[in-house]
Amino acid sequence: MTPKHPAGSLPPHHTPAERAALGKAARSAVPRSSHADFTPAPKRPDPVDIVEAQSATRVPELVPIRYGRMTESPFRFYRGAAAIMAADLAGTPRSGIRAQLCGDAHLLNFRLLASPERRMMFDINDFDETLPGPWEWDVKRLSASLVIAARANGYSGKERADIVRTTVRSYREWMRRFAGLGNLPVWYTHFDEDWVRTHIVGELGSRGRDRWKKTTAKARSRDSLQAFNKLTHVVDGKALIAADPPLVVPLQDLLPDMERGALEKQLRKLIGSYGRSLSTDRRFLLGQYRFADVARKVVGVGSVGTRCWIILMLGRDDSDPLLLQAKEADESVLAPYVGTSEYRTQGERVVAGQRLMQATSDIFLGWERAEGIDGRRRDFYVRQLRDWKGIAEPELMVPAAMRAFGELCGATLARAHARSGDRIAIASYLGGGDVFDRALVPFAEAYADQNEKDHQALVDAVRSGRVKAEAA
Structure with missing residues (x-):
């Protein structure tokens, strides 16, 4: 029996010509x-209602921190508003072709991280909302994020349009390149440090190369040992996680x-039990470590209030x-619009x-499902806290740098x-x-306008006392 394809859409027995015909037919429809086009639905839900609905299942004392972070700027709001955009994207045109989505692209x-072979890679690194769905949704979320970040930097409309067109062109041209490759060459393709330096950073001149060198060096320093030195202290001869x-x-x-x-x-x-979801060799490696301490941690913007240890x-x-x-892994914000997950646990x-x-x-x-945490069954996924993670700083980017970054994200x-x-x-x-x-380009600009209105709605909700926000 042929296993079900995770994205639920790839026709493994169709010829390349038949698959190309499907794409061309979709253009007509x-x-x-x-x-x-982006036109808000006539009965578009109140964005604050959507955010509050998510907060209902989260740790109550942490929810004000989420609101505090989301009110800081339109871009920070956007980072926490994947559920709002999912509802909006559900009303936009769809080609009918699906892929596995990041869901919050x-x-x-998109950032630097380490491969198991200790090579610096560039890749997507957040999958809390992942599900199969319309491939366009990830491209649109990425494009709108670039416009929002570019507006915060004061870029002109022409500069913003150039960034979006470059990003989407990169996605399109790389997809056409992948369409001509066999399955294994596509699977083996990756963008490592050397590739990025040669094909992307090389276009930015000596200043860009210097910044890239500092960025990769900083990323390499962000590992378990660095986190250990930063987050722990010694009490009575024992290493414990320090309170902050x-x-x-x-x-x-x-x-x-x-x-x-x-x-x-x-x-x-x-x-102890999540190791069953690892391959045999990695389960053996995990077994060589002993549990020493645990702490609750606040992470990200949109994730604030989820249970994270x-x-x-x-x-x-x-x-x-x-x-x-x-x-903690909850249901994807995409699920109401693309269908629930086929997996047993989130x-x-x-x-x-x-x-x-x-x-x-x-x-x-x-991953593992845990019983009895905060009085109920909860799903979790587990990974290293830090492993060579390098995060972009869009507020420091000149237009040419953001354009190059968008090109890399599109690819x-x-x-x-x-x-x-x-x-x-x-x-x-x-x-x-x-x-x-x-x-x-007009889609991203229109959605950036909507995001600014939604951000203001949350700011107004805080000022009116409807929701409570705290800085942290």
């Missing part, structure tokens, strides 16, 4: 130029003794640390999507979609011209 979710409330709260500071003991038992069980593991001795992050959904879309994934990436997203969706049909739909590239 949904013209590429139609993607330029804004520019800061409300962002990092050790378990012993969070709950009374009896409740703490029960929760620590559940978390120990979680880490950092677990200190120690290996050969107390100077051989491994810091894991166990993050943690497995996240991990399966990440492994499918990334060129290479963290060796400790896995990376195309590679991820080409692994899971029908790359030949998508490439055929996009074609060799720039119709789709140009269409996404």
Whole structure:
């Protein structure tokens, strides 16, 4: 029996000509130029209602931090508003061709990270919302994020349009390149440090190369040992996670003794059993570490309030640390519009999507369902807290740098979609011209306008006392 394809769309027995015909036929039904439009639905939900609905299942004392971060700027709001945009995208044109989606493909979710072979890679690195769906949605979320970041930097309309067109052209041209390759060459394609330096950074001159050198050096320093030195201290001869409330709260500071003991038992069980989702060799490696301490950690913007734990593991001795992050996985914000996950748990959904879309994934990436945490069954995925992570700083980018970054993101997203969706049909739909590239410029600008209104709505809700916000 042929296994079900994770993205639910790839026709493995169709010829390349038949797949190309599917893409061309989709143009007639949904013209590429139609993607330029974004018109809010007549009965568009209140964006604050959507954000509050998400908050209802989160840790109550952390929710004000989420609102505080989202009110800081339109871009920070956008980072936490994937659910709002998913509802909006559901009303936009769809080609009918699906791929595995990141679901939250804004520019800061593309970053540097380490491969298991200790090579610096550039890839997507956030899959909390991953599900199969319309490939256009990821491209549109990325494009709008670039416009929002570019507006914050004061770029002109012409500069913003150039950035979006370059990003989408990169996606289109790389998808057409992948359409001409066999399955294995597509699967093996990756963008490592050397490739990025040669093909992207080389266009930015000596200043750009100097910044890239500093960025990669900083990323290499962000590993388990660096996190260990930053986040822990020694108490009575034992390494423990240091408190930095409300962002990092050790378990012993969070709950009374009896409740703490029960929760620590559940978390120990979680880490002990999640190894079953790893390959045999990685499960063996995990088994060489012992559980030493645990703390609750606040992460990101949109994720603030989800249950997230950092677990200190120690290996050969107390100077051989491994810091894991166990993050709650809830239903994807895309699910109401594209269908629920085929996986038994939401943690497995996240991990399966990440492994499918990334060129290479963290060796400790896995999942488990935990019983009794905060009184109910919850799904988690686990990975290393830090492993050579380098994050872009868009506020420091000149237009040429953001344009180059967008070009790299477009290529990376195309590679991820080409692994899971029908790359030949998508490439055929996009074609060799720039119709789709140009269409996404007005879409991104219109959505940036809407995002600014939604951000203001949340600011107004805070001022009126409807919701409470805290800085942290």
